[in-house]
Amino acid sequence: TFQNIRPETIIWGESLGQGSFTKIFRGIKRDIDNEESYETDVLLKVLDITYRNFNESFLEAASVMSLISHKHLVLLHGICVGTDSIMVQEYVKLGPLDIYLKKQKDGSRITARWKLEVAKQLAYTLSFLRDKNIIHGNVSTKNILLSREGDSSTGSPPFIKLSDSGVSITVMTKELLTDRIPWVAPECVRDPRSLVQESDCWSFGATLWEIFNGGSIPLSVLEPTAKVKFYQDQLQLPILKWTELANLINCCMNYRPFLRPSFRAIIRDLNNLITSDYELLVDLSTGDL
Numbered sequence: 001t002f003q004n005i006r007p008e009t010i011i012w013g014e015s016l017g018q019g020s021f022t023k024i025f026r027g028i029k030r031d032i033d034n035e036e037s038y039e040t041d042v043l044l045k046v047l048d049i050t051y052r053n054f055n056e057s058f059l060e061a062a063s064v065m066s067l068i069s070h071k072h073l074v075l076l077h078g079i080c081v082g083t084d085s086i087m088v089q090e091y092v093k094l095g096p097l098d099i100y101l102k103k104q105k106d107g108s109r110i111t112a113r114w115k116l117e118v119a120k121q122l123a124y125t126l127s128f129l130r131d132k133n134i135i136h137g138n139v140s141t142k143n144i145l146l147s148r149e150g151d152s153s154t155g156s157p158p159f160i161k162l163s164d165s166g167v168s169i170t171v172m173t174k175e176l177l178t179d180r181i182p183w184v185a186p187e188c189v190r191d192p193r194s195l196v197q198e199s200d201c202w203s204f205g206a207t208l209w210e211i212f213n214g215g216s217i218p219l220s221v222l223e224p225t226a227k228v229k230f231y232q233d234q235l236q237l238p239i240l241k242w243t244e245l246a247n248l249i250n251c252c253m254n255y256r257p258f259l260r261p262s263f264r265a266i267i268r269d270l271n272n273l274i275t276s277d278y279e280l281l282v283d284l285s286t287g288d289l
């Protein structure tokens, strides 16, 4: 249930890199509407031919995206089906958040307030999906796109868009799941079909940690055996400086899914964090101001 897009309406642009099973390109979609022709910047996500066995799940993720619309969800224009399956998405100006955060790390121009604003928008979006009984299943800064940078001098906030979940973890091999530790919840590594709503809360916790750690999680570059051991020993990620935030992250990353907070509770906690003067202290101590 999505818009079928005719390949001749797409003009292919530069390669922008790749996702786990996809190649990413910039593009332009040209439509003719009663003699008026207009062009739209689009993002083309092509499923790698080596993963054609994931095609059904790739299309399933697209159809979920086309069923719902929300200001913080990437808009799906439709799909081009043919030799390749191509997802035609809105082109989000500033690209993936993980790359943006890594670039800023040197300049460290982004404040605790900026990061909390991103965290809040993500929590609102996941709360919206929860209310629609939709499990994203792949929350990480790689799948968060930045459409507006915001400007701390004028106080204008950043604006994010959560991308499609891509191939579902329920069809992935144990190796692929292990590779996604610590974003994929422990229950999903044990049994992928046990993906529950609360699994998004675990991933949200890991994503929050990533946002406050310059867009990376050291654990994620370790060998698969070390990653598996991390879950077997029920370890937590290193505690961040900001104690209240660190506590929230550890609540989200509870090894027992049903002890994790709801996104409504998470939003309340984030709102309290923003008003506390702790944020100013953190900025002062990290010189983020």
Ligand SMILES: N#Cc1ccc(Nc2nc(N)cc(-n3cnc(CCO)c3)n2)cc1
Residues within 6 Å of the ligand: 016, 017, 018, 019, 020, 024, 043, 074, 089, 090, 091, 092, 093, 094, 095, 096, 142, 143, 144, 145, 163
């Ligand atoms: N330089 C640069 C630059 C790169 C990309 C964009 N825009 C954009 N828009 C989207 N809808 C999706 C993605 N995207 C990129 N990589 C993935 C897969 C991993 O998430 C998804 N990028 C804008 C600027």
